[in-house]
Amino acid sequence: MSSLELRGLGARYGRKTALHGLDAEIADGEFFVVLGPSGAGKTTTLKCVAGLVEGATGAVLIGGRDMTGVEPYERNVAMAFESYALYPQKTVAENLASPLRSGRLGTWTPEQRGARIGEVTRTLGIDHLLGRYPRELSNGQRQRTALGRVLVRPADVYLLDEPLSHLDAKLRAAMRAELKQLSGMARTTTVYVTHDYQEALALGDRIGVLREGRLVQVGTPAQVWETPADAFVARSLGQPETNLLEARVHRGLATTHGGGATVALPEEAHGADGVLLGLRPRDLRIAGPSAPPDGAGRELTMRGRVVLVERLGRSRELSVDVAGRTVITVTDDPRVREGDDVTLAVAWGRVHVFAGPAGDGSPHPPRVGSALPVGGTR
Amino acid sequence: MTATRRPGRRRFSPASAGADLLLVLWFAFSLFPILWMVLLSLKSRADQTSTYFVFTPTPDNFATVLSEEGVRLTGVDFTGALLTSLVTSLGAVLLSLAIGVPAAYAAGRWAYRGSGDIMFTILSFRFAPELMVIVPLFVIYNQLGLFDSDAGTIWVLQLVTLPLIVWILRSYFQDMPEELEQAALLDGYTRTRAFLMVALPLVRPGIAASALLAFVFAWNNYVFPLILTGGQNPTVTVAVTRFLGGGGQAFYNLTAAAALIAALPPLLVALSIQRYLVRGLSFGAVKS
């Protein structure tokens, strides 16, 4: 049980820089999720913490102690590898016993070992597989065994690399709940790597969003969800993805290409040539007779035509053509049909404004704030 | 083997019967000399030059070759040669393993500066003309008293066994996922223990196959012992040729028996490691 701190953590593979100086402070007992697409450097981050990357720069502090030059086996961290890395010549039980037998985690009698392994494997639902070899397991079972090899042992930090990626959807949901409980009980500092935003939101005390070897944003799930640091973060969370509409800036107003919507910008974005407006599909609602658009200008409204309706179980995903741009929204209303003309409405505060410095063509402009009512600035 | 069709496989047809016939022809050519050696080794002295296929077989030749009588008749101590071959081949393989396993592991696991140079220098031994090294060694061994000694033969056989073992094992270590050892490190095992616990068991087939193949090539080597051994410590390959030249008397049946005995260990080894043979013969270049 220890805090974990990364100071300017860097890593390179040949000429390619995998990590560009990460800084993060993770509190004792915290469940920290690193979210990012593949190739962002998630696994490398974990391996640097574990001391498995030769030539890593910067520092890793565990429990306040600099781990530079400390061998992996003396760091007292446990890691579940995405490749499972189960010992092929050992059974599930022997795989799980391996850390307890190394002698570095205190002395365990065979009975203590058996009890601990039994406990963990029951939680993971693999207690009937103890005598099997890894090659005789399904990918999901292997993944749970790899997770078990971590959870079975006391450690200062748990490092979990996509530990649920190979489970089917139902089991993943169940395991997600189970994991939260397990880690809560064990109260072990955990760094959890995933590309699945739902896992990140559900599990993380805090989330760090990683892109191309840089931590773009660190914050609680609510912070990351409600005030994404930039367009990349906004798009990383949520399904369907956040709508990003390009807009031209003129005298503090931003008008989307095609003129479908106009918003007033916060002060910080006035200097930009263009901005991106971020609209989460579920923040948009369809204004109809029963829920008319707010006449007082407290909402942004856009008129468009439904071009595609896709069923997602109870709700439907709509592609709406708004002045030549496609805007995605989700509705529970079963009456909406393709070809309908609709009015989309969204609270001003839910319209995220992303703007780079003038002339900066960055594909991931930072968030500068929410849109303001058009009338308010006139 | 599954029944799925492979590229090029055909159902029965005159063409496929012709193909089978061609194969049978090759194998007749390929196996006949071995069969002939077996027949000759079973012939009595009277039969050895006259009858070709019809004779009364006798196992006496093997007993003669391996006994004092063989020494008296031919002047060749074949039992001694067998022992020398066993000692030198085993010794060469063990020495190469002791040297080669760490080097192969280092080269397979880390792309360190200079690893390519070391590996290719070792490989070049395999292709260098042997006499380039033997001639100076002939002079050096005579000065050091290593001429005609087991130690001298073991040393020079490193040219045969070391490249084979290092190159095959490197390809096995390269194939082994690094994360297995990393998992062991995080389980709390030191690098040495992680190597012994995880890496070594996984490459055991490779070690066994390369060691056995290296043994075969050490056993079969001729040019090194021909020049660097004398009357005391010839190996079987040298000893077999001496049956032919013994004082005007021809003992073809004994020669065949000795050749068969000398060929037996490699043949047995070859049949036992057939699965790993291709990878070994190509120094790890072809995996199957």
Place this chain on the structure above:
Amino acid sequence: MSTTTAPPEAEGDGPGGGAPVRRVPAWRRGLRPYLLSVPAVLVIAGILYPFALGAYYAFLDYAAVVPEPVFVGLRNITGTLGDPVFWSSVRVTATYALAATAVETVLGVGIALLLFRAGLVGRLLERLLILPLMIAPVIAGVIWGLMFNPQFGVLNHMLGLGSTFDWLSEDRALWSVMLVDVWIFTPFVAVLVLAGLRSLPREPFEASDVDGAGWFYMFRRLMLPMMWPYILVAVIFRFMDSLKVFDHVYVLTAGGPGGATRTLQIGAFQNSITNLNFSLGSTYMLLLWVIVFITARYLVAVLGRAQRRAAGSED
């Protein structure tokens, strides 16, 4: 579900405790592969020393009859290069290496293809394929020597050649020792190519099968390009080994008759060991080594290109 049992407290001096941690500086980590390679490097040095000494002999006048070795510079090399006996050895070696490799490659690829298509018979025979390869070449030489014998050899008897046909006469000896080489080493090519055939991806062949492509077309346009790397590996091994052939040739003919099978290594053997003229033998070997080195560089470059192309065509 109970997950509350606390594990026993760790007693070790983990970093969570107060004990000092052991640090390994980066330079010492970087040293690890070198330390592991030290024994190998020592052996390499122990072998390179006589090798270099052998090269040095080529620049000395050094023989058993010369009391004190004298440095003579390039005289041995120029002398050897002007010696028709040396060039005869070069011709013998080149003929041998080219012809034996060509025949073995064609036969080996053919046998591999036949075994690849073959049914049960082939499956059984395949196990016996490598037997000649595993017998020591010198013993193969002894066996074939017995079979070649004009008076009582089984070949003349079976082929009805009478007792005057001499397999190892001056104009036939080279081809006869090549025959033995083919007998020993064709299986080498065959097993490598067969392994390559079995590792080929199946999809392109099924696709062209559906398209109704003929067997020959499939072989030429699909199989051969993908097989090249395997064939080349076999060719490299065979050609390089043929250049320094010694064992079975020496036991069959000792280089004779009249130098008809005097390959470069046998020539070096005669000079160094039989005549104890170390300098002349070493000069032969130095020149052979240069040939081997240049050939190896060239063939390995060709192999690299073929491997890249095969990888490209598989994608």
